[in-house]
Amino acid sequence: MSRPLAHPDAAAVTLAGLLFALADPVRLAIVRELLKSQAGLNCTETTARTGLSMPKSTCSQHYRILRESGLIESERRGTELVSRVRTQLLAERFPGLLDSVLQAFERESRAAARRRVSRASAAG
Amino acid sequence: MSRPLAHPDAAAVTLAGLLFALADPVRLAIVRELLKSQAGLNCTETTARTGLSMPKSTCSQHYRILRESGLIESERRGTELVSRVRTQLLAERFPGLLDSVLQAFERESRAAARRRVSRASAAG
DNA sequence: CGTTAAAGTTCCAAAATATTGAACTACGGA
DNA sequence: TCCGTAGTTCAATATTTTGGAACTTTAACG
Numbered sequence: 001m002s003r004p005l006a007h008p009d010a011a012a013v014t015l016a017g018l019l020f021a022l023a024d025p026v027r028l029a030i031v032r033e034l035l036k037s038q039a040g041l042n043c044t045e046t047t048a049r050t051g052l053s054m055p056k057s058t059c060s061q062h063y064r065i066l067r068e069s070g071l072i073e074s075e076r077r078g079t080e081l082v083s084r085v086r087t088q089l090l091a092e093r094f095p096g097l098l099d100s101v102l103q104a105f106e107r108e109s110r111a112a113a114r115r116r117v118s119r120a121s122a123a124g
Numbered sequence: 125m126s127r128p129l130a131h132p133d134a135a136a137v138t139l140a141g142l143l144f145a146l147a148d149p150v151r152l153a154i155v156r157e158l159l160k161s162q163a164g165l166n167c168t169e170t171t172a173r174t175g176l177s178m179p180k181s182t183c184s185q186h187y188r189i190l191r192e193s194g195l196i197e198s199e200r201r202g203t204e205l206v207s208r209v210r211t212q213l214l215a216e217r218f219p220g221l222l223d224s225v226l227q228a229f230e231r232e233s234r235a236a237a238r239r240r241v242s243r244a245s246a247a248g
Numbered sequence: 249c250g251t252t253a254a255a256g257t258t259c260c261a262a263a264a265t266a267t268t269g270a271a272c273t274a275c276g277g278a
Numbered sequence: 279t280c281c282g283t284a285g286t287t288c289a290a291t292a293t294t295t296t297g298g299a300a301c302t303t304t305a306a307c308g
Contacts, residue, residue, distance in 0.1 A: 011235075015228045016149050023147035025140045043285070055268055060285055079275045079284045094231060100224040104139045107218060111135075168255070179297050184256055203255045203304045 005067065005074050005081075010093045013070035018094070021069035022101055026052055027062050031071060031085060032105060040075070040082040129191065129198050129205075134217045137194030142218070145193035146225055150176055151186050155195060155209060156229060164199075164206040 022028050029050045034041055041049070043059045054062075063083060066072045071090070074083040090098045146152050153174045158165055165173070167183040178186075187207060190196045195214070198207040214222045 015225075015232050016147070016152070018228075019143060019147040019152070019225070023140070023143040028140070028143070044283090056285065057268055057270095057287080058266090060287090061267080064286090076275090076285095079282095081285065094224075094228040096220075096224045097228045100218075100220045101139075101143070104142075104218040104221045108139050166255075180256065181258080181297055181299095182295085184258090185295080185297095188257090200256095200304090203253095205256065 008070045017069040040084040042080040132194045141193040158209045164208040166204040
Protein backbone atom coordinates (compact mmCIF):
# COMPACT_ATOMS: atom_id res chain seq x y z
CA MET A 1 0.00 0.00 0.00
CA SER A 2 3.07 2.16 0.03
CA ARG A 3 3.45 5.70 -1.24
CA PRO A 4 1.19 8.56 -0.26
CA LEU A 5 -1.61 9.08 -2.74
CA ALA A 6 -1.13 12.03 -5.04
CA HIS A 7 -4.22 14.08 -5.86
CA PRO A 8 -3.82 16.84 -8.40
CA ASP A 9 -5.34 20.20 -7.53
CA ALA A 10 -7.80 21.96 -9.84
CA ALA A 11 -5.12 23.74 -11.85
CA ALA A 12 -3.29 20.49 -12.52
CA VAL A 13 -6.35 18.76 -13.96
CA THR A 14 -6.17 18.73 -17.74
CA LEU A 15 -8.79 18.02 -20.34
CA ALA A 16 -6.47 15.60 -22.12
CA GLY A 17 -5.95 13.72 -18.88
CA LEU A 18 -9.67 13.51 -18.16
CA LEU A 19 -10.56 12.39 -21.66
CA PHE A 20 -7.81 9.82 -21.59
CA ALA A 21 -9.05 8.50 -18.28
CA LEU A 22 -12.67 8.37 -19.44
CA ALA A 23 -11.92 6.91 -22.84
CA ASP A 24 -11.35 3.45 -21.44
CA PRO A 25 -14.63 1.54 -21.11
CA VAL A 26 -13.52 -0.10 -17.88
CA ARG A 27 -12.63 3.22 -16.30
CA LEU A 28 -15.83 4.84 -17.51
CA ALA A 29 -17.77 2.01 -15.89
CA ILE A 30 -15.83 2.50 -12.67
CA VAL A 31 -16.57 6.21 -12.59
CA ARG A 32 -20.22 5.57 -13.19
CA GLU A 33 -20.34 3.03 -10.41
CA LEU A 34 -18.56 5.38 -8.02
CA LEU A 35 -21.10 8.08 -8.77
CA LYS A 36 -23.94 5.75 -7.90
CA SER A 37 -22.56 5.17 -4.43
CA GLN A 38 -21.81 8.50 -2.83
CA ALA A 39 -20.13 6.75 0.12
CA GLY A 40 -17.24 5.62 -2.07
CA LEU A 41 -16.14 2.19 -3.12
CA ASN A 42 -12.98 0.17 -3.07
CA CYS A 43 -11.41 -1.66 -5.95
CA THR A 44 -12.88 -5.05 -5.17
CA GLU A 45 -16.42 -3.76 -4.70
CA THR A 46 -16.28 -1.77 -7.88
CA THR A 47 -15.15 -4.76 -9.87
CA ALA A 48 -17.99 -6.80 -8.43
CA ARG A 49 -20.66 -4.16 -9.03
CA THR A 50 -19.67 -3.34 -12.57
CA GLY A 51 -19.63 -7.03 -13.38
CA LEU A 52 -16.22 -6.56 -14.90
CA SER A 53 -13.68 -9.19 -14.20
CA MET A 54 -10.06 -8.19 -13.95
CA PRO A 55 -7.05 -8.98 -11.82
CA LYS A 56 -6.26 -6.74 -8.86
CA SER A 57 -3.20 -5.35 -10.54
CA THR A 58 -5.23 -4.10 -13.47
CA CYS A 59 -7.85 -2.59 -11.21
CA SER A 60 -5.16 -0.86 -9.23
CA GLN A 61 -3.68 0.58 -12.42
CA HIS A 62 -7.04 1.92 -13.57
CA TYR A 63 -7.61 3.55 -10.21
CA ARG A 64 -4.21 5.16 -10.35
CA ILE A 65 -4.97 6.64 -13.75
CA LEU A 66 -8.35 7.89 -12.58
CA ARG A 67 -6.73 9.41 -9.51
CA GLU A 68 -3.89 11.06 -11.36
CA SER A 69 -6.26 12.52 -13.92
CA GLY A 70 -8.15 14.21 -11.09
CA LEU A 71 -11.35 12.29 -11.65
CA ILE A 72 -11.37 10.54 -8.30
CA GLU A 73 -9.91 10.89 -4.85
CA SER A 74 -8.94 7.94 -2.72
CA GLU A 75 -8.54 7.50 0.97
CA ARG A 76 -7.12 4.62 2.94
CA ARG A 77 -9.47 3.00 5.42
CA GLY A 78 -7.57 0.30 7.14
CA THR A 79 -6.54 -2.14 4.49
CA GLU A 80 -8.80 -0.85 1.78
CA LEU A 81 -8.76 2.18 -0.46
CA VAL A 82 -12.04 3.99 -0.79
CA SER A 83 -12.56 6.26 -3.77
CA ARG A 84 -15.10 8.90 -4.75
CA VAL A 85 -15.55 11.01 -7.85
CA ARG A 86 -14.32 14.57 -7.33
CA THR A 87 -17.56 16.04 -8.62
CA GLN A 88 -17.06 19.45 -7.07
CA LEU A 89 -13.58 19.97 -8.41
CA LEU A 90 -14.60 18.75 -11.84
CA ALA A 91 -17.65 20.98 -11.96
CA GLU A 92 -15.45 23.91 -11.05
CA ARG A 93 -12.69 23.18 -13.51
CA PHE A 94 -14.75 22.03 -16.49
CA PRO A 95 -18.40 22.78 -15.83
CA GLY A 96 -20.77 20.41 -17.57
CA LEU A 97 -18.12 18.08 -18.93
CA LEU A 98 -18.59 15.10 -16.66
CA ASP A 99 -22.35 15.55 -16.75
CA SER A 100 -22.52 15.44 -20.50
CA VAL A 101 -20.31 12.38 -20.69
CA LEU A 102 -22.49 10.56 -18.19
CA GLN A 103 -25.62 11.71 -19.92
CA ALA A 104 -24.23 10.26 -23.13
CA PHE A 105 -23.45 7.07 -21.29
CA GLU A 106 -27.02 6.77 -19.99
CA ARG A 107 -28.42 7.59 -23.38
CA GLU A 108 -26.40 4.85 -24.95
CA SER A 109 -27.35 2.36 -22.24
CA ARG A 110 -31.03 3.09 -22.73
CA ALA A 111 -30.73 2.64 -26.47
CA ALA A 112 -28.97 -0.69 -25.97
CA ALA A 113 -31.68 -1.82 -23.57
CA ARG A 114 -34.40 -0.90 -26.08
CA ARG A 115 -32.62 -2.89 -28.76
CA ARG A 116 -32.44 -5.90 -26.47
CA VAL A 117 -36.15 -5.71 -25.76
CA SER A 118 -37.18 -5.43 -29.38
CA ARG A 119 -34.92 -8.30 -30.38
CA ALA A 120 -36.46 -10.46 -27.67
CA SER A 121 -40.02 -9.67 -28.74
CA ALA A 122 -39.19 -10.34 -32.38
CA ALA A 123 -37.72 -13.71 -31.43
CA GLY A 124 -40.53 -14.70 -29.03
CA MET B 125 -6.12 6.35 -52.50
CA SER B 126 -7.81 3.01 -52.39
CA ARG B 127 -10.83 1.77 -50.49
CA PRO B 128 -14.17 3.55 -50.24
CA LEU B 129 -14.48 5.61 -47.06
CA ALA B 130 -16.65 4.07 -44.39
CA HIS B 131 -18.83 6.43 -42.38
CA PRO B 132 -20.78 4.96 -39.49
CA ASP B 133 -24.43 5.93 -39.19
CA ALA B 134 -25.86 7.45 -36.00
CA ALA B 135 -26.67 4.10 -34.42
CA ALA B 136 -23.14 2.85 -34.95
CA VAL B 137 -21.54 5.80 -33.19
CA THR B 138 -20.52 4.81 -29.68
CA LEU B 139 -19.53 6.90 -26.71
CA ALA B 140 -16.44 4.79 -26.15
CA GLY B 141 -15.40 5.36 -29.75
CA LEU B 142 -15.90 9.11 -29.51
CA LEU B 143 -14.06 9.43 -26.22
CA PHE B 144 -11.24 7.32 -27.55
CA ALA B 145 -11.00 9.49 -30.63
CA LEU B 146 -11.08 12.72 -28.63
CA ALA B 147 -8.70 11.54 -25.95
CA ASP B 148 -5.67 12.00 -28.15
CA PRO B 149 -4.38 15.59 -28.04
CA VAL B 150 -3.50 15.55 -31.71
CA ARG B 151 -6.95 14.39 -32.71
CA LEU B 152 -8.64 16.86 -30.39
CA ALA B 153 -6.63 19.63 -32.03
CA ILE B 154 -7.65 18.38 -35.46
CA VAL B 155 -11.32 18.36 -34.54
CA ARG B 156 -11.07 21.84 -33.19
CA GLU B 157 -9.37 23.06 -36.33
CA LEU B 158 -11.98 21.40 -38.52
CA LEU B 159 -14.73 23.14 -36.58
CA LYS B 160 -13.13 26.50 -37.16
CA SER B 161 -13.27 26.04 -40.91
CA GLN B 162 -16.76 25.00 -41.91
CA ALA B 163 -15.59 24.40 -45.49
CA GLY B 164 -13.56 21.39 -44.42
CA LEU B 165 -9.84 20.77 -44.43
CA ASN B 166 -7.47 18.16 -45.72
CA CYS B 167 -4.76 16.39 -43.80
CA THR B 168 -1.92 18.66 -44.90
CA GLU B 169 -3.78 21.88 -44.16
CA THR B 170 -4.84 20.67 -40.76
CA THR B 171 -1.31 19.76 -39.82
CA ALA B 172 -0.15 23.20 -40.89
CA ARG B 173 -2.90 25.09 -39.06
CA THR B 174 -2.62 23.22 -35.81
CA GLY B 175 1.11 23.76 -35.84
CA LEU B 176 1.55 20.06 -35.21
CA SER B 177 4.24 18.32 -37.11
CA MET B 178 3.71 14.71 -38.06
CA PRO B 179 4.33 12.45 -41.00
CA LYS B 180 1.55 11.89 -43.50
CA SER B 181 1.09 8.32 -42.42
CA THR B 182 0.36 9.35 -38.85
CA CYS B 183 -2.02 12.05 -39.99
CA SER B 184 -3.81 9.56 -42.17
CA GLN B 185 -4.16 7.18 -39.22
CA HIS B 186 -5.63 9.89 -36.99
CA TYR B 187 -8.12 10.83 -39.67
CA ARG B 188 -9.15 7.24 -40.07
CA ILE B 189 -9.81 6.93 -36.35
CA LEU B 190 -11.79 10.16 -36.32
CA ARG B 191 -13.79 8.98 -39.29
CA GLU B 192 -14.50 5.53 -37.93
CA SER B 193 -15.59 6.95 -34.60
CA GLY B 194 -18.19 9.05 -36.41
CA LEU B 195 -16.64 12.37 -35.48
CA ILE B 196 -15.83 13.45 -39.00
CA GLU B 197 -16.85 12.73 -42.56
CA SER B 198 -14.42 12.85 -45.43
CA GLU B 199 -14.88 13.33 -49.12
CA ARG B 200 -12.41 12.99 -51.94
CA ARG B 201 -11.81 16.07 -54.01
CA GLY B 202 -9.37 15.19 -56.69
CA THR B 203 -6.22 14.12 -54.99
CA GLU B 204 -7.12 15.41 -51.57
CA LEU B 205 -9.46 14.28 -48.84
CA VAL B 206 -11.57 17.00 -47.30
CA SER B 207 -13.06 16.41 -43.87
CA ARG B 208 -15.70 18.10 -41.75
CA VAL B 209 -16.98 17.45 -38.26
CA ARG B 210 -20.36 15.68 -38.29
CA THR B 211 -21.90 18.20 -35.92
CA GLN B 212 -25.48 17.39 -36.77
CA LEU B 213 -25.15 13.66 -36.30
CA LEU B 214 -23.24 14.14 -33.07
CA ALA B 215 -25.77 16.59 -31.69
CA GLU B 216 -28.49 14.10 -32.49
CA ARG B 217 -26.77 11.07 -31.04
CA PHE B 218 -25.20 12.64 -27.96
CA PRO B 219 -26.59 16.13 -27.48
CA GLY B 220 -24.22 18.49 -25.75
CA LEU B 221 -21.27 16.12 -25.63
CA LEU B 222 -19.06 17.66 -28.28
CA ASP B 223 -20.01 21.13 -27.14
CA SER B 224 -18.96 20.51 -23.60
CA VAL B 225 -15.67 18.97 -24.65
CA LEU B 226 -14.87 21.95 -26.82
CA GLN B 227 -15.99 24.34 -24.15
CA ALA B 228 -13.58 22.62 -21.79
CA PHE B 229 -10.87 22.91 -24.41
CA GLU B 230 -11.43 26.65 -24.78
CA ARG B 231 -11.54 27.10 -21.04
CA GLU B 232 -8.22 25.36 -20.69
CA SER B 233 -6.69 27.36 -23.53
CA ARG B 234 -7.79 30.63 -21.95
CA ALA B 235 -6.34 29.61 -18.59
CA ALA B 236 -3.05 28.69 -20.23
CA ALA B 237 -2.96 32.04 -22.03
CA ARG B 238 -3.56 33.89 -18.76
CA ARG B 239 -0.72 32.01 -17.13
CA ARG B 240 1.59 32.92 -19.98
CA VAL B 241 0.70 36.58 -19.65
CA SER B 242 1.22 36.71 -15.90
CA ARG B 243 4.52 34.87 -16.15
CA ALA B 244 5.68 37.34 -18.76
CA SER B 245 4.72 40.37 -16.66
CA ALA B 246 6.39 38.88 -13.58
CA ALA B 247 9.58 38.35 -15.58
CA GLY B 248 9.48 41.72 -17.35
C1' DC C 249 -0.89 9.97 -74.22
C1' DG C 250 3.57 10.00 -71.19
C1' DT C 251 5.67 12.21 -67.34
C1' DT C 252 5.80 14.44 -63.14
C1' DA C 253 4.00 16.14 -58.87
C1' DA C 254 0.83 16.20 -55.00
C1' DA C 255 -2.00 13.96 -51.46
C1' DG C 256 -3.02 9.94 -49.11
C1' DT C 257 -2.80 5.03 -47.99
C1' DT C 258 -0.62 0.75 -46.85
C1' DC C 259 2.93 -2.01 -44.93
C1' DC C 260 5.99 -3.21 -41.59
C1' DA C 261 9.49 -2.65 -38.10
C1' DA C 262 10.51 -0.13 -34.00
C1' DA C 263 8.92 2.41 -30.03
C1' DA C 264 5.62 3.16 -26.55
C1' DT C 265 1.68 1.43 -23.63
C1' DA C 266 -1.19 -1.77 -21.38
C1' DT C 267 -2.11 -6.12 -19.08
C1' DT C 268 -1.34 -9.40 -15.68
C1' DG C 269 0.81 -13.11 -12.67
C1' DA C 270 3.87 -13.26 -8.87
C1' DA C 271 6.14 -11.35 -5.14
C1' DC C 272 5.70 -7.88 -1.78
C1' DT C 273 3.75 -4.36 1.76
C1' DA C 274 0.34 -2.76 5.21
C1' DC C 275 -3.14 -3.32 8.18
C1' DG C 276 -6.40 -5.66 11.28
C1' DG C 277 -7.97 -9.35 13.81
C1' DA C 278 -7.45 -13.85 16.54
C1' DT D 279 2.89 -13.08 16.41
C1' DC D 280 0.66 -15.30 12.59
C1' DC D 281 -3.03 -15.15 9.12
C1' DG D 282 -6.00 -13.29 5.84
C1' DT D 283 -7.44 -9.40 3.15
C1' DA D 284 -6.66 -5.34 0.10
C1' DG D 285 -3.63 -3.12 -2.78
C1' DT D 286 0.84 -2.08 -4.95
C1' DT D 287 4.99 -2.94 -7.53
C1' DC D 288 7.75 -5.42 -10.71
C1' DA D 289 8.83 -7.60 -14.83
C1' DA D 290 7.58 -10.16 -18.75
C1' DT D 291 4.28 -10.45 -22.43
C1' DA D 292 0.91 -8.57 -25.50
C1' DT D 293 -1.20 -4.84 -27.80
C1' DT D 294 -1.19 -0.32 -29.92
C1' DT D 295 0.93 3.61 -32.01
C1' DT D 296 4.35 5.83 -34.79
C1' DG D 297 6.71 6.86 -38.93
C1' DG D 298 9.74 5.83 -43.07
C1' DA D 299 9.46 3.77 -47.57
C1' DA D 300 6.97 2.05 -51.26
C1' DC D 301 2.68 2.33 -53.61
C1' DT D 302 -1.93 4.30 -55.60
C1' DT D 303 -4.72 7.77 -57.39
C1' DT D 304 -5.68 12.05 -59.51
C1' DA D 305 -4.42 16.20 -61.82
C1' DA D 306 -1.45 19.28 -64.49
C1' DC D 307 1.74 20.05 -68.08
C1' DG D 308 3.78 19.36 -72.29
